Amino acid sequence: MLRQKNRNSLPFRLLNIFRICIRFSACSSAGLFFCRSCANHQAKLTNSRGVCKMSDENNESGGLQRTIDWKQGLAIALGVPVLILPSIGYFASYVWAFAILVWALSVFQGFMQNFAYGELATMFPRASGLPGFAQSVFRASDENKRYEKSKLLGGFSAWSYWFAWNPVLAIFSILIGSYLKGLIPAFAGVPDLAMYLVSGATVFLFLILVNYRGLSGGATLGYILAVLSLAPLIIISLAPFATGHFEMSNITGSWLPTDWSWDVQHILILLGLFAMAQWSACAWETAAIYGPEYKQPRSDVPKALFICGAICLVTFILVQAACTGTLGVEGILAEPFSPMLPMAQMTLGSIGGSLAILMLIAAMILIIQTAFLGASRAMYSMAGEGNLPKFFGKMNIYGTPVNAMIVIALFNMGFIFLGTPAAILAASAIGYVCANGISLFAYVKAKFDPRFSTLERPFKAPGGWQYVAAFFGFFNLPLCLIGIVYLNSLEVGWASTIVGFVVLALYIPLWFYSQKEGASETGKEKIAVSENSV
Incomplete structure (x- = not known):
C-alpha cells in the first residue's frame, strides 16, 4: 500500500513524465536508424511492457504501416539544427564569415542526397536506414557463404553510420561543461578536462538510469519536444537583430581570411x-528514410524534405550569421566552444541570457539522449543481423540494451580525452562520409541493376537522379574523406584521423568474430535437430 502511495506522489509522477519525455526524444530527432517503427506511435508495435519492437513487421503484410504524414516526418528531424553548436567557432577560425555560405551549400547537399534516400526507403521498406539500403543493394546471389562480402559491406556501412552518431x-x-563553466563562476577554476569528464559521466549515468526501464510517449509530446529543442537556438539567434547588436560590417568586412587563396591546400x-x-x-x-511509413509517399516525402530542408537552411545560416554579426570573428574565437553564451548575455541580459543558455543545455541533453538510445539500438540491430557479437544484442527485462549503452558510455568517456568537440567531430565525420558515400553508390547501383527494376517505388527522385547521386557519392568518397584527413592533420596532428580509422577498422575483427559465433550456434542447432529427429 505504501509503495502504491509513493508511486502516486507528485515527485514520482514528475520523474515518470520526465522519463517519458526524454525517452520519446529519440523518436523525434534526426539522423539515427533507431527503431523506425517508433515513428508510428502505435500501441500495436509495442510489447506488454511498452518497449518498442525492433521489427519492421505489421499485422498483415510484414511491412511497415503507412501511419505518418509529412508533418510527423518533419517533427522527427527538427532536432537537427542544434548540431551546429560544436562547429560555430571551428568554422569561423578557418573561413571567417564564409562559414555562412558553407552551411548553406551543405544543406543544399542534403537536399541532393536525401531525394535519393527517399527513393531507396520506399524501394526497400524493411531496410534499417542508410546501412540497410547498402546491405540490400549489395547483397550477393549466394546467401550461404559463411563470410559474405556484401554482408560485410552492409555491416561496415552500419558501423560507419553508428560511429558518425x-x-x-x-x-x-x-559543450555542456563549457557552457556551465562560463555560466557559473564557481566552476571557473575547474580544469577543462576535469569539467568535461564530470559533465559526461554525470549525464551518461543519469541517462542509463532513466532509460533502464522502457517507456513510450505520444505524437503530441514529440512535437512539443521538437519545438523545445529548437526554441532556445532561435531565440538567442534572433535577439541581436531585435536589440540592434547585429552589425552587418562584421560579416562583409571579414568574409575570408586575408591570407586565403584558392590553391590545393x-x-x-x-x-x-x-x-x-x-x-x-x-x-x-530521417525525413526521407521514413518514406515507406508515409500515408502518401509520393506527396509526403517531397513535402517533408522541402520544409525540413528549408527550416535547416534558414536556421544554420541564421545561427552562424548571428554569431558572426554580433560578436565578430574575434569574439567567436574568444569563446570557440560556447559562442552562444556571450551573445545571449549581450542581447538578453544576465538573467535572460542565463535562462536561454539553460534551455539550450536542456536541448543538448535531448540530443545526447537521442544519440545514446539511437546508438545503443543500432548496436542491438547489428547484433541481431549477425554483424556484431551477440553481447551487444542482449536486453534487460525491460527491453533496454543496457550492455550496448554501458559500452557506448565508456567509449565516449574515452573520446572526451581528445579535448575539443571539433577533434571528436572530425573523427566521427570520417564515418559519416563513408556511410553517405556507400549509400549513394548503392542508389546508383539500384537504378542500373535489373534485379531491382521491378521493385515498387511509391516515391521517385526526379529523372536522372542517379547521376546526381554519383556526383555526391564521389564528393563524399574520396574527396571529402581526403579533405577531412588533411584538415585533421592541421588541427590536432594525426590523433583524430588515427582514432577515426582505428574505430572503423575495429569492425573487421568484431564482424569475423560474430560470423564465427553465428556459425557455431547454427551448428549446435543442426545437432539438436538431428538428435530430436532420432
Whole structure:
C-alpha cells in the first residue's frame, strides 16, 4: 500500500513524465536508424511492457504501416539544427564569415542526397536506414557463404553510420561543461578536462538510469519536444537583430581570411569543412528514410524534405550569421566552444541570457539522449543481423540494451580525452562520409541493376537522379574523406584521423568474430535437430 502511495506522489509522477519525455526524444530527432517503427506511435508495435519492437513487421503484410504524414516526418528531424553548436567557432577560425555560405551549400547537399534516400526507403521498406539500403543493394546471389562480402559491406556501412552518431555524447558533454563553466563562476577554476569528464559521466549515468526501464510517449509530446529543442537556438539567434547588436560590417568586412587563396591546400581545407558540415547540415535524412511509413509517399516525402530542408537552411545560416554579426570573428574565437553564451548575455541580459543558455543545455541533453538510445539500438540491430557479437544484442527485462549503452558510455568517456568537440567531430565525420558515400553508390547501383527494376517505388527522385547521386557519392568518397584527413592533420596532428580509422577498422575483427559465433550456434542447432529427429 505504501509503495502504491509513493508511486502516486507528485515527485514520482514528475520523474515518470520526465522519463517519458526524454525517452520519446529519440523518436523525434534526426539522423539515427533507431527503431523506425517508433515513428508510428502505435500501441500495436509495442510489447506488454511498452518497449518498442525492433521489427519492421505489421499485422498483415510484414511491412511497415503507412501511419505518418509529412508533418510527423518533419517533427522527427527538427532536432537537427542544434548540431551546429560544436562547429560555430571551428568554422569561423578557418573561413571567417564564409562559414555562412558553407552551411548553406551543405544543406543544399542534403537536399541532393536525401531525394535519393527517399527513393531507396520506399524501394526497400524493411531496410534499417542508410546501412540497410547498402546491405540490400549489395547483397550477393549466394546467401550461404559463411563470410559474405556484401554482408560485410552492409555491416561496415552500419558501423560507419553508428560511429558518425555515437560521439554526439562526448561532443555535447564537452559543450555542456563549457557552457556551465562560463555560466557559473564557481566552476571557473575547474580544469577543462576535469569539467568535461564530470559533465559526461554525470549525464551518461543519469541517462542509463532513466532509460533502464522502457517507456513510450505520444505524437503530441514529440512535437512539443521538437519545438523545445529548437526554441532556445532561435531565440538567442534572433535577439541581436531585435536589440540592434547585429552589425552587418562584421560579416562583409571579414568574409575570408586575408591570407586565403584558392590553391590545393585551401581547397582541401574547404573539403574537410564540408565533411564536418554535412555531419550537421545533412543529418535530416530521417525525413526521407521514413518514406515507406508515409500515408502518401509520393506527396509526403517531397513535402517533408522541402520544409525540413528549408527550416535547416534558414536556421544554420541564421545561427552562424548571428554569431558572426554580433560578436565578430574575434569574439567567436574568444569563446570557440560556447559562442552562444556571450551573445545571449549581450542581447538578453544576465538573467535572460542565463535562462536561454539553460534551455539550450536542456536541448543538448535531448540530443545526447537521442544519440545514446539511437546508438545503443543500432548496436542491438547489428547484433541481431549477425554483424556484431551477440553481447551487444542482449536486453534487460525491460527491453533496454543496457550492455550496448554501458559500452557506448565508456567509449565516449574515452573520446572526451581528445579535448575539443571539433577533434571528436572530425573523427566521427570520417564515418559519416563513408556511410553517405556507400549509400549513394548503392542508389546508383539500384537504378542500373535489373534485379531491382521491378521493385515498387511509391516515391521517385526526379529523372536522372542517379547521376546526381554519383556526383555526391564521389564528393563524399574520396574527396571529402581526403579533405577531412588533411584538415585533421592541421588541427590536432594525426590523433583524430588515427582514432577515426582505428574505430572503423575495429569492425573487421568484431564482424569475423560474430560470423564465427553465428556459425557455431547454427551448428549446435543442426545437432539438436538431428538428435530430436532420432
